[in-house]
Amino acid sequence: MKLASLKQGRDGRLVVVSKDLAWYADATHIAPTLQAALDAWPETRPQLEKLAEDLDHEAIPRERFHERDADSPLPRAYQWADGSAYVNHVELVRRARGAELPESFWTDPLMYQGGSDGFLAARDPIPLADESWGCDMEAEIVVVTTDVAQGVTPERALDHIALIGLTNDVSLRNLIPAELGKGFGFVQSKPASAMSPVFVTPDELGDAWTGGKLHHALKVDYNGKPFGRAEAGEEMTFDMGVLVAHLAKTRSLGAGTIIGSGTVSNRDPDNSPGRPVADGGKGYSCIAEQRMVETIAHGEPKTEFMKVGDSVRIWMDGDDGKPIFGTIEQDVVPLETSAMGGA
């Protein structure tokens, strides 16, 4: 089943979307919003699944689905916590900062609590007030949980994953070192993330979803050119069950909690940092990694962080070669333009 929230008010309007993302059916008679559906998931899930089945059988009234009309599936959420499951990314980014990777990072997940009071829709521009902040994309997998009891095991945590999607976890790289130095996590260096147009239930992914990992390539184009083709199911040190359990060690989690995988990242077969797509490699899911690899090769980074006018596309194709979650497609714009667009 695929779910989306059409833009309407602060929380959107819940719809069920066809497998090919061409059609939708209104679902507000079951739950007005996705959060309301998740609040009563044992009751709403079977009703929504029946609706999705009817939609795919063309048995009910349907409307054309346009990804540009979709808000973030949860336009705001009660929790957003982002892990760093691909330790290759962490190692590269730290090397770029000249910092060593502690051995414990291979066994104890990094995770930060992020702002969840407002996500960007998949086609919303990225507002950037100051280019010197070093704006970067981070392409990631996210899961949305039902209620989770404190102390859940990683294995049992997988049963609490209701939905899966993609995010662009926008990061302001040049603000990160100072915030890391304070130890209190990211407040200013992580503005609003963008979410894929649709989130899907695990069964929708078939065999590609196993052991808390999603076995497809996460595709990133930057300014119209292939930039990242990393395999999300490979070199994921911590699966999604481990990340959910990490967050739930000392507290329960409310329904609608969104947990991110961290930037998807692969090494090259020879164990070196991945090569650019243009050089036959799998590329990168953020600019910071490419800059690190450039620094290793040339002594300094060549690729600049995102500036006004740059654009990023993030998506994941299924076995049929079509995007499973729709496409995140964002341009960087000055802050004022964005504010006017949203008024």
Place this chain on the structure above:
Amino acid sequence: MKLASLKQGRDGRLVVVSKDLAWYADATHIAPTLQAALDAWPETRPQLEKLAEDLDHEAIPRERFHERDADSPLPRAYQWADGSAYVNHVELVRRARGAELPESFWTDPLMYQGGSDGFLAARDPIPLADESWGCDMEAEIVVVTTDVAQGVTPERALDHIALIGLTNDVSLRNLIPAELGKGFGFVQSKPASAMSPVFVTPDELGDAWTGGKLHHALKVDYNGKPFGRAEAGEEMTFDMGVLVAHLAKTRSLGAGTIIGSGTVSNRDPDNSPGRPVADGGKGYSCIAEQRMVETIAHGEPKTEFMKVGDSVRIWMDGDDGKPIFGTIEQDVVPLETSAMGGA
């Protein structure tokens, strides 16, 4: 105006509470929940104020208000970010860890993004799965904002403070050093915070609310004895406007964002760390400070962190000597008891 949410479902039922906290009137015809009221604050605020006026004039049906029936005013929120405005606290806690205080901490606020998917009600027990985690209270002031545009100034930010209240920001002290070392902030060391039974509008505080500071003593009793009497308006390095502006530097804030002051903390007049209340001082708003002062005096801490059976009370008296926000009153219980109590 004083607002509360009576326990009902996930988000409570909005009520207006009389100034003396003795009576309430249902406000669900104006907005079903406090979040809904904040989402449309320009429209709902005058209606709620009219209702509060009628309640205080006994002009409408009213019911007895019992603080034990109140949930957190926002039982869950889209954002909770906690500052450290009382740098004396930060300095003491760091000295307790043997860490220096960087000079920048006096000009650049510390702030972490906290979990907001579920707060404890003022009378809910604190569930503690493992006493070795070092459970501590942190008594703080909180403000709730309306929508805030990115880049707001500290002065203008004050106009976006809709409500003021108290919190017990429960902390697991022995999990903090490892999380600080990772730099990603607090995920496991900050379980659910408890909120005061009522939040109030700034005008309700009269002259005690000036310049983004609340000029009353924040009172803390621990196991029935006076523990903290720190003046919340004194030695607050960053006022609430500065904290709101800090969070809004790179992103807008959604209505219902809760921002905390950090642990309220005063030095002694001779500039030494404050003395215990029993010794004529203003005491402490958390156990960690008392342990630090003990370490200075005796070479090691004497007071243990909270264990099952310990209890804490947090409140603030107004000019009339009565609690403004009601009283946070919590016992520490084993995790299982708490889970059963909530079932």
